[in-house]
Amino acid sequence: MEMTGAQMVIEAMKLEGVDTVFGYPGGAIMNVYDELYKQNDFKHILTRHEQAAVHAAEGYARATGKVGVAFVTSGPGFTNAVTGLATAYMDSIPLVVISGQVPITLIGTDAFQEIDATGISRSCTKHNYLVRSAKELPHILKEAFYLANSGRPGPVHVDIPKDVTAELAKFEYPTHVEIPTYKPTTKGNVRQIKKAAEAICNAKRPVFYLGGGIIHSGSADLVREFVAATQIPAVETLMARGVLDHDDPLLLGMVGMHGSYQANMAMSEADLMIALGPRFDDRVTGKLSEFGKHAKIIHVDIDPSSIGKLVDVDYPIVGDLKEVLDVMIPKVKECVDPDKYQAWREILKRYNEIHPLTYEDSDKVLKPQWVIERVGQLLGDKAVISTDVGQHQMWTAQFYPFSFPRQFITSGGLGTMGFGFPAAMGVKRARPDMISVNFTGDGSILMNIQELVTAVESRLPVINIILNNHYLGMVRQWQTFFYDKRYAETDLSFQPDFVRLAEACGGIGYRVETKEEFDEALKDAVDKGVVAMIDVIVDRDENVLPMVPSGGTLYNMMLEYKD
Amino acid sequence: MMKVERRVISVIVQNEHSVLARITGLFAARGYNIEALTVAPIPDSNMSRLTIETKGNVRVIEQIIKQLHKLIPTFKVIEHEEMVEKEMVLMKFPINESLANIQALCEAYNGGIVNVSSQHIITMIADEPKRVKHFIEAAQRFHPVEIVRGGVVAMERE
Numbered sequence: 235m236e237m238t239g240a241q242m243v244i245e246a247m248k249l250e251g252v253d254t255v256f257g258y259p260g261g262a263i264m265n266v267y268d269e270l271y272k273q274n275d276f277k278h279i280l281t282r283h284e285q286a287a288v289h290a291a292e293g294y295a296r297a298t299g300k301v302g303v304a305f306v307t308s309g310p311g312f313t314n315a316v317t318g319l320a321t322a323y324m325d326s327i328p329l330v331v332i333s334g335q336v337p338i339t340l341i342g343t344d345a346f347q348e349i350d351a352t353g354i355s356r357s358c359t360k361h362n363y364l365v366r367s368a369k370e371l372p373h374i375l376k377e378a379f380y381l382a383n384s385g386r387p388g389p390v391h392v393d394i395p396k397d398v399t400a401e402l403a404k405f406e407y408p409t410h411v412e413i414p415t416y417k418p419t420t421k422g423n424v425r426q427i428k429k430a431a432e433a434i435c436n437a438k439r440p441v442f443y444l445g446g447g448i449i450h451s452g453s454a455d456l457v458r459e460f461v462a463a464t465q466i467p468a469v470e471t472l473m474a475r476g477v478l479d480h481d482d483p484l485l486l487g488m489v490g491m492h493g494s495y496q497a498n499m500a501m502s503e504a505d506l507m508i509a510l511g512p513r514f515d516d517r518v519t520g521k522l523s524e525f526g527k528h529a530k531i532i533h534v535d536i537d538p539s540s541i542g543k544l545v546d547v548d549y550p551i552v553g554d555l556k557e558v559l560d561v562m563i564p565k566v567k568e569c570v571d572p573d574k575y576q577a578w579r580e581i582l583k584r585y586n587e588i589h590p591l592t593y594e595d596s597d598k599v600l601k602p603q604w605v606i607e608r609v610g611q612l613l614g615d616k617a618v619i620s621t622d623v624g625q626h627q628m629w630t631a632q633f634y635p636f637s638f639p640r641q642f643i644t645s646g647g648l649g650t651m652g653f654g655f656p657a658a659m660g661v662k663r664a665r666p667d668m669i670s671v672n673f674t675g676d677g678s679i680l681m682n683i684q685e686l687v688t689a690v691e692s693r694l695p696v697i698n699i700i701l702n703n704h705y706l707g708m709v710r711q712w713q714t715f716f717y718d719k720r721y722a723e724t725d726l727s728f729q730p731d732f733v734r735l736a737e738a739c740g741g742i743g744y745r746v747e748t749k750e751e752f753d754e755a756l757k758d759a760v761d762k763g764v765v766a767m768i769d770v771i772v773d774r775d776e777n778v779l780p781m782v783p784s785g786g787t788l789y790n791m792m793l794e795y796k797d
Numbered sequence: 798m799m800k801v802e803r804r805v806i807s808v809i810v811q812n813e814h815s816v817l818a819r820i821t822g823l824f825a826a827r828g829y830n831i832e833a834l835t836v837a838p839i840p841d842s843n844m845s846r847l848t849i850e851t852k853g854n855v856r857v858i859e860q861i862i863k864q865l866h867k868l869i870p871t872f873k874v875i876e877h878e879e880m881v882e883k884e885m886v887l888m889k890f891p892i893n894e895s896l897a898n899i900q901a902l903c904e905a906y907n908g909g910i911v912n913v914s915s916q917h918i919i920t921m922i923a924d925e926p927k928r929v930k931h932f933i934e935a936a937q938r939f940h941p942v943e944i945v946r947g948g949v950v951a952m953e954r955e
Contacts, residue, residue: 356819357826361869364814381869415811415872539863542856 239368240265240399243332246375248275249407252303254294254663255279256287260307261347262334265399267305279663279692282684284311286656288318288331289682293660295327296643297618299452301382302327302660307334309347312393313354317650320358322389324647325473326450328382329389330375331355337397338366351393360388365395368403373411380411385418386537387450418536422553427562430508430532430549435569437506437530439578440466443489446473446646447511447535451555454639457510458482460563465572467582469497471512473646476636486582487591490518491782492628495589495791496582498782501526502789503581509533511555514544515647516784524787534558589780589793591632602626602701602772603633605752609671609699610635612756617669618643618661622654622678625707628778630673652681658696659689669697669760676702676726679767686739689765697759697766700732703774711777715795732769741765799854803832805877805951806862808847811870812838820847823864829853833884835948844872850926850949879954885923885947886932892916894939902939906932917942 237245243266247255256279259267270278281287284306291302302322306315312333322329336345352364361381363374371394378390434440448457454477461468461484469489470477478485487494489501501507507529512518519525522544532549533541541550551558593603606629609617619634620643621627627644636642643661645653658672679700689696701707706724713721733743742764744755752770759766780791810816817836824831833850851861865874886908890899892915899920903909906929908922922932926949933944 352815353818356815356822366814413869416869537867539860539867543860 235405236402237405238265238269238399239365239371239394239401239403240269242368242371242405243375243394243399244269244273245405246372246407247303250301250379252276252301255303255305256281256290256294256660257305258284258287258307258311259305260311260334262308262336262396263305263311263332263394263399264334265396266332266334266394278305279659279688279694281656281688283682284314285317285652286682286685286688288315288329289321289650289653289656290660290663291329291331292318292322292327292653293620293643293657294664295322295329295660296657297640297661297664299450299640300328300664301379302329304329304331306331307347308336308351309349311347312351313349316354316358319355319389319391321645321648321650321653323358323360325446325645326387327389328387330378330382330392331389332392332394334399335364335393335395338395339397341395352391355391358389359391360386362391362393364393365398368398368401371398371403372405372407376408377411377413381416385416419538419552420536420554420557422534422551422558422561424561426549426551427558428565430551431562431565431569433506433530433532433549434464434466434508434566435571438574439504440506440508440575441500441504442466442468443501443507443509443512444468444470444474444477445510445512446471447555448474448477449639451511451536453556453559456556456559456563460559460566463563463567463572464570464575465579466508466575467500467579469493469500471515471518471646472631472644474512475631475642476639479637480635486586488631490515490788491520491784492632492778492780493782493788494586494591494632495780495793496585498780498788498791499585500582502787504529507531510559511535513540519544520782521785521787524789593776596773599773600747600749600752600770602629602703602776604749605699605701605770605772606630606633606673608749608752609756612753613669613671613760615641617671618665620644620654620658620661620670620672622672622674622681623649623651624675624678625703625711625776625778626673626675626678626701628708629701651678654678655682655689655696655698656685658698659685659692659694662694662696670695671697671699673699673701675707676700676704676729677706679732680730683735686736686741686765686767690740695763695765697756697768699768699770701772702729702732702769703772703776704729705774708778714777715781715792716783732767736765736767739765741767744768746770799856801852801854802858803850803852804858805880805882805949806849806851806865807875807877807951808849808865808871809839809844809873809875810847810868811872812843812845813870816845816870817847819868819870820865823868824851824861827860827864829857829861833946833948835950848948848950875953877951877953880951881954882925882949882951883923884926884929884949885921886929887911887945888920888936888941889943890918890920890939890941892918894918899939902932902935
């Protein structure tokens with residue numbers, strides 16, 4: 235059957251089971267939007283900025299594990315989308331981003347709204363395509379979805395010139411994909427798995443180092459089973475929050491720069507690290523030469539280039555975590571004696587008693603940690619929590635009681651301010667049954683504040699909780715600790731009226747300064763089910779602690795700050 | 798500091814749009830250096846072969862190889878150990894230099910004179926990279942006006 239390129243794009247979305255596309259039209263992608271106008275199979279959500287469209291698609295993908303989709307136009311439409319692509323790339327999020335391009339005949343002529351889009355996206359996508367004829371489109375689109383969500387997931391960019399979207403060609407959508415050069419290793423090496431299992435059973439002080447790959451591979455249930463069967467304590471990276479239930483006694487908390495004392499000490503004193511799908515980010519390892527100094531390391535990852543990238547690994551296992559665990563867990567169960575680690579668990583428990591993750595509450599001023607804990611008490615597992623980037627993000631990772639995977643949606647690798655709100659819209663679209671809460675800062679929220687309009691128009695009731703300290707808080711914290719309090723350009727005392735801003739866009743706003751006011755505002759926002767901004771005035775000078783200074787060692791945490 | 802090694806890697810890739818840019822971009826983005834690069838299609842296939850000469854410590858080389866593998870169009874990465882390596886050089890000399898001496902020098906390095914015009918002699922040699930270096934040094938006495946090195950090609954001995 236013959237179709238135009240634009241029709242093929244729409245048809246491929248249907249065949250891939252896409253129910254939502256986030257996007258923003260423009261000249262070069264107009265043919266696709268014209269076809270989109272004629273269909274009712276999936277919904278298009280019009281964001282007010284292309285960056286937000288991609289973040290919203292990411293929120294959707296992160297909340298479901300399905301491929302998120304965004305449409306943008308050429309030139310500035312595409313360059314605006316780049317931050318979203320890079321965010322997804324760093325966190326291995328499956329996305330397909332389709333951009334319009336100037337007609338083939340004009341490529342390379344500095345045409346209006348022309349940019350070398352694939353040249354730009356090459357370094358921040360898993361793969362990209364410049365489509366050169368409508369004939370190529372069906373297999374390129376099929377491949378794009380396949381590549382995005384197989385192996386190590388990631389964003390795929392498809393750039394389609396305007397004349398290709400108008401060109402007629404035969405449409406035969408492939409049923410399966412055959413890329414001879416792309417064969418991700420999914421089965422781990424059995425002999426290596428066996429050796430790793432033996433190492434686990436022989437260890438005295440083992441620790442699970444749980445990473446985001448667990449969530450991507452859908453193996454959180456297996457990991458829970460593994461941890462329960464072995465009774466080995468576990469730390470989670472930022473991207474793995476929610477793999478274990480917050481009240482699991484074996485969960486030591488988050489590891490790394492703002493990790494808990496017991497988690498960081500466990501990593502420092504362990505004799506074996508069982509690393510399941512983390513990437514040894516510098517925010518986790520601190521000073522590399524001191525990281526896991528006493529430990530042998532088992533590293534399971536589907537991406538061979540992640541293994542041994544920064545630290546030497548004793549038991550490298552390339553494979554899909556789910557398939558590897560299927561083989562590894564029974565082998566470990568055969569030999570493991572959970573009682574053996576009792577003394578080790580006691581040591582870590584003691585560390586937690588000496589330095590628990592805590593903060594000093596106050597009746598005079600709201601503490602940001604209290605706000606997060608309170609939302610946890612009131613909404614718990616009824617909410618999916620997104621964040622922007624900064625102090626509020628770390629406090630959320632530390633203090634929110636996450637109880638299931640994909641409950642915590644955050645930009646880890648790239649650390650993208652402006653991510654939270656659009657991502658939370660994507661979450662709401664993907665999980666209408668859940669309350670979508672975005673913890674944000676007074677700095678972050680302004681980076682994509684225009685999405686208030688989208689959220690209201692598209693009926694995506696996100697509750698934004700601004701932990702407002704009138705600072706670019708995390709930078710201010712570093713300036714306090716390491717720059718003699720020279721607060722260069724981090725004082726955000728001049729602010730818009732967030733309440734009126736929310737109202738101006740058709741949402742609802744609250745300004746909150748006490749615990750009672752906060753409870754009332756949150757309850758009201760949940761009850762009303764509309765787009766809300768709760769502007770919470772919090773302690774200006776609160777710091778995120780513990781802290782491992784950049785390049786410091788995990789066992790030398792700053793546990794408090796004294797003026 | 799880990800020892801810096803010279804390595805020659807061949808990469809077989811699908812012969813598709815912008816594949817070379819993907820490979821060189823991978824090196825550029827990570828600050829790795831390409832010393833020499835040779836590319837040509839493989840006869841009777843839709844693949845191309847790239848031969849890359851690079852330098853780095855063991856960890857860097859290992860990362861390079863893994864990253865090359867990771868590119869979607871990459872079919873195969875060959876880390877050469879026991880290999881035959883050749884590099885080609887074209888060199889242009891003024892016509893008033895000794896034709897016979899130049900001819901003799903080139904023959905010693907697997908080459909000869911390939912073009913003579915009213916102004917210049919052009920010679921070609923193909924030899925191992927180390928010997929190519931020696932040839933270039935030795936040829937200086939004939940006052941070359943232009944030198945074009947072709948980059949390494951390599952093949953496993955077995």
